[in-house]
Amino acid sequence: MNIAVAQSGGPTCAINASLIGVFRQALRTPAIDAVFGSINGIEGIIKDELIDLKLVIKTNEDMELLRQTPSTVLGSCRYKLPRTEEDSAVYEKILACFERHRIEAFFYIGGNDSMDTVVKLSAYLKEKGSSVKVIGIPKTIDNDLPVTDHTPGFGSAAKYVAATVQEIIRDSSVYSIQSVTIVEIMGRHAGWLTASACVLRANDELAPHLIYLPEKKFSVEQFVEDVRAMMAKHKAVVVAVSEGVEIPEENCRSGVVDNFGHEYLSGVGKALENIVRREIGCKVRSIELNVMQRCSSHICSKTDIDEAELIGAKGVEAALAGETGKTMVFKRLSDIPYVVKVESAPAELVANKEKFFPPEWINDQGNDVTEAAFRYFLPLIQGEVNIAMRNGMPLHFKLR
């Protein structure tokens, strides 16, 4: 039998490690012959654009290098399957591709949209009497998938955020005048990644002094009061804010209008910078961590990369045990010592759903997170991967 694997959604540092998990487990499984990689997610299956991964991942060095290469080596897509009632042609193409290449199991590494594909495709195949198994392998830096304790890719993003915010704290503290630094962190609806900056307390950092998440209603008045209170105690105030925080009064727009009269959508960091400048008038700067949060493999979390590989491997085991329409998930057994196990769950519990940051982990004032959040996050950023370097730069695996 052969198997196929594809990657979908936004890039992370761990999505190639999950691919290696699938690949390496296949190598360990005598029943599996070829491992096909589908180019650009499910689109590669639909268009029959597959590559035989054994022809391109040839050595242990290749595997280790790909494991630590950010983004998706097979490319990605944002394609969502139609409902079978609407359009069955695309499903027929997928089934034809599976049959043509004797593919008995398909592994889809992605977020909640990709789990929707797992649900729809596995239901279609069952209905058609096909024995092909479909298993979802979760990934997202947003950490917003339900059921699973956390999501591969998140730990590395959190480690990057922690290291970078710590360096920004050093950078912002050099002058004798008072200053406010706003760091805008990814997460359109869920505040997990922004909240994770609290891990800096493990290294005795007092900053970020204020943390704002989309799960709590934001008040400009309260924000200005919070900043003033922190300025009374600290020379250089550092604020972590999630890109998903909505500022009703500002509408994240600050009234800025372009030539065509369209309002200019500045980020929330820039909006808060403007508020501080206007209301407090001190030195202020905003910093967007941007895509670096999801692709900075040079400072990835070993825990995250190892777990990403493990959950990929466990997905292969699940498929061979006959499971389908499932998403692999982590179940945490203990914070200290940190212990997780991998299970499978029905993909419909994950598909199209978001898991928000727990309200009970936000303090009453809505400007910080609790000790329980700190204990949750800290294990996820532990350990460093020995990054392969060439010419003073990280070496990446490339398909070419």
Added chain:
Amino acid sequence: MNIAVAQSGGPTCAINASLIGVFRQALRTPAIDAVFGSINGIEGIIKDELIDLKLVIKTNEDMELLRQTPSTVLGSCRYKLPRTEEDSAVYEKILACFERHRIEAFFYIGGNDSMDTVVKLSAYLKEKGSSVKVIGIPKTIDNDLPVTDHTPGFGSAAKYVAATVQEIIRDSSVYSIQSVTIVEIMGRHAGWLTASACVLRANDELAPHLIYLPEKKFSVEQFVEDVRAMMAKHKAVVVAVSEGVEIPEENCRSGVVDNFGHEYLSGVGKALENIVRREIGCKVRSIELNVMQRCSSHICSKTDIDEAELIGAKGVEAALAGETGKTMVFKRLSDIPYVVKVESAPAELVANKEKFFPPEWINDQGNDVTEAAFRYFLPLIQGEVNIAMRNGMPLHFKLR
């Protein structure tokens, strides 16, 4: 005898390594008793805010940790000394501080403004018959100081830019649709740091496909033509642009106006993003590397950190040999193998001056740099410092 050291100007990853260079050389020199650290640059001398560094840097571990901690552990300032004719009181305070603490040599780690302080202060002291020596130790991520081959702090910034742009290349290449990614890199007047992204060619990266520097006049029309030409060859085009590039037609403002009618000063990256969206209409994103360029010690260049320490140590040797009013500089003897030596130069050759990126290292079209530039940059990012980690995050040295 005692000595004093201070740090000035914008933070870098190497400025504390130069402090350690001064400190460690002092430990090796029996004639030197105390090493005073001046808080917030020359302001600490003026206000007599000094700390005895031997009381806070106590172990080899402390030295190694401070060597790899970004920013300025003693704080910084933007203070420029007045001319002696205008205000001699401040000079009298400095001299009084030196005499009070038996300080016989003062080392000022900073950029071209700080070298102005070295020039003025050494001239004043000579005139007053004081034997105190004043030596400048260069630093700036901008690499724009004359005389010296390059500047401590630059190599680490260039290594961060290379690693990060490489990760952005991976991130931007995942989808099947065409895209343009604009990366805005620091350098208000000089394009060194932006140009250094060319080192990625050593790792077979084709991107950044286009490089724009402030040293070459920018044309929007030519830019759009350049991007279109690259899009014909590459699915995901990556552009490196210096923040100092002036866009006459756009004025870096894109006509965006705030509530008060003030034009909104977006960065050049955002301006180019707007141009691509308007003129080409493809998927486009701009990314500002922001202060991370100057403080990301977790991926600093060992060559840079070692050289920063060396040039600090050599400054102490120069002062003890009787030199004053000098700036320490690197002279490159060879690219391959890379060999530099440290010399001293009259500080007035460096003070208040800028060294621009050589026009002969820019290609005729003004959208790339030459092989000679590549050979210049590559040695500066070599080697990795073994970063001390605690709780999954880099450990920083703090005064407290």
